[in-house]
Amino acid sequence: MAGAFSGLLAYLISKMDGVGGLEGWRWIFILEGLLTVVVAVIAYFLVWDEPSSATFLSDREKAVIIDLLADSRASAGTNQLGEKSAFDWKQVTAAVLDWQAVAVYALSLFLPTIIKGLGYSSAIAQLLTIPVYAAASISCIAVGYFSDRLAQRCIFTLGCYLTVFIGFLIAVAPSSFIPGLTYAGCFIAACGIYPGIPGILALASNNFAPATKRAVGMAIQMGLGTLGGAAASNFYRDEDSPRYRLGHGLVLGFAALGLLVLTIYYFACRKINAKRDRESSRDHAEGMFDLGDKSPAFRYNL
Structure with a gap:
């Protein structure tokens, strides 16, 4: 779907050809690249490092998620055969x-x-x-x-x-x-x-x-x-x-x-x-x- 939307965005942005003395294809790189940087900066403040610091979770929700993560880490890297994940x-x-x-x-x-x-x-x-x-x-x-x-x-x-x-x-x-x-x-x-x-x-x-x-x-x-x-x-x-x-x-x-x-x-x-x-x-x-x-x-x- 990203490919479909990028085609539409590229078509619309290409209409800026000549704006600021730049070709339309340059504006595609500038605007889509700038959007990526802006989203990355916003994500730094919105994406939490761990459940315990997430302000949108209640104390009970934090406890449940932390317990689930502890269980998954205890069995991480194993499958139905029970193989371990140690690097080899x-x-x-x-x-x-x-x-x-x-x-x-x-x-x-x-x-x-x-x-x-x-x-x-x-x-x-x-x-x-x-x-x-x-x-x-x-x-x-x-x-x-x-x-x-x-x-x-x-x-x-x-x-x-x-x-x-x-x-x-x-x-x-x-x-x-x-x-x-x-x-x-x-x-x-x-x-x-x-x-x-x-x-x-x-x-x-x-x-x-x-x-x-x-x-x-x-x-x-x-x-x-x-x-x-x-x-x-x-x-x-x-x-x-x-x-x-x-x-x-x-x-x-x-x-x-x-x-x-x-x-x-x-x-x-x-x-x-x-x-x-x-x-x-x-x-x-x-x-x-x-x-x-x-x-x-x-x-x-x-």
């Missing part, structure tokens, strides 16, 4: 070398540029990003809701990758210049990209163990995903405008790779879970907690 360099190494990893990144950086390449002005291109982000927001909520209801992560995330693949295939495939079709491809791709990212992160948080390995594994995953944005900045070149076949084609290839790897991941986890079901029981897992996701009692979340 062996688990850092295990996370770096672990076979679990997938990432897709690109559309958000260049959506206005892609739409502008379809023949629209910069201002109208900003407005046309709003429906794309709104659809992606609805998709995020729907996928998250049904994924939880059905207790399925991998299947829904696979569906997201397939949606991304179809979206960019539509954007890059036509031999003739059809703006509406490219725009539709952006819609479809966004509806797969944005729910797909939290799906991958949910799988990582469920399937890395113990706590140190989980923390490092998720950091690696998010770090590599962010690097994807740096790579994408070189995919969409001015000389490829307005079709951006190179950019769309490369992202299409990454989506296909993600779909393939996640499919392999799904069946590999199912195989490991089935083997552990045959060989062990959760009821006989004592002494194995320090093994984390290598424990015979651990089951990968799918």
Whole structure:
């Protein structure tokens, strides 16, 4: 939703072009940057460090929250296996070398540029990003809701990758210049990209163990995903405008790779879970907690 609102704000602020002798795009940076700083200063006074100092809580509410925090800290870093959260360099190494990893990144950086390449002005291109982000927001909520209801992560995330693949295939495939079709491809791709990212992160948080390995594994995953944005900045070149076949084609290839790897991941986890079901029981897992996701009692979340 932030993407949708930023498109609207950018459109409105761009109308200030020429005010104070500055271009509209400069005012976008100035005003949105200034708003961030103002909110940060206000937050310093409104966001409390701890419940005991929060003036909007009664003494009883403070006591209840402090008790809850004490309970959660006592069991922090443990899961159903009971592994502990103490830092362990062996688990850092295990996370770096672990076979679990997938990432897709690109559309958000260049959506206005892609739409502008379809023949629209910069201002109208900003407005046309709003429906794309709104659809992606609805998709995020729907996928998250049904994924939880059905207790399925991998299947829904696979569906997201397939949606991304179809979206960019539509954007890059036509031999003739059809703006509406490219725009539709952006819609479809966004509806797969944005729910797909939290799906991958949910799988990582469920399937890395113990706590140190989980923390490092998720950091690696998010770090590599962010690097994807740096790579994408070189995919969409001015000389490829307005079709951006190179950019769309490369992202299409990454989506296909993600779909393939996640499919392999799904069946590999199912195989490991089935083997552990045959060989062990959760009821006989004592002494194995320090093994984390290598424990015979651990089951990968799918």
